[in-house]
Amino acid sequence: MAGVVLLGLFVGWQHLQRGEPLMPLSLFAGRDFAAGNGIGFVFQLGMIGIALVLVLYLQAHADTHPCRPGWSCCPAPSSPRSARPGPAGSRTRSAAGTSSWRA
Incomplete structure (x- = not known):
């Protein structure tokens, strides 16, 4: 709720800053x-929602410690870069996060 209020204040302030x-x-x-x-x-709201649901599922139904699902999502921001073929990235790095919670 505070974010909506702050967004409204920001838009109002930007409207006043004509110069x-x-x-x-x-x-x-x-x-x-x-x-x-x-x-x-x-799109970004959906991406955040998917990550939240994944972490909650892994905590509640996969019987993992709360830190383990969090750590498994850490490589997610770098996965599009690491999926490139060639020496700059390898597919094993993008799969490293998901393989960490497989029993």
Whole structure:
């Protein structure tokens, strides 16, 4: 709830800063820009929701210690980079997180 209030205060403050706002609110007048940001927000919300459900499932139904599912999700931010073929990344790094909670 506090985040919604702070977001409203930020938007109001940016509306008052006509000279040099942090993000010009006129950008959101464009339909494509606003739609792209809305889709990106919903996508990121879904990604966070998946991680939350995974950690809760592993704690409740896989009978693991609470730290173990948390550590298994740590490689997730680097997995798109590490899935590249070649010397810069290997697929074993991206699978390392999920293999840590397999009994």
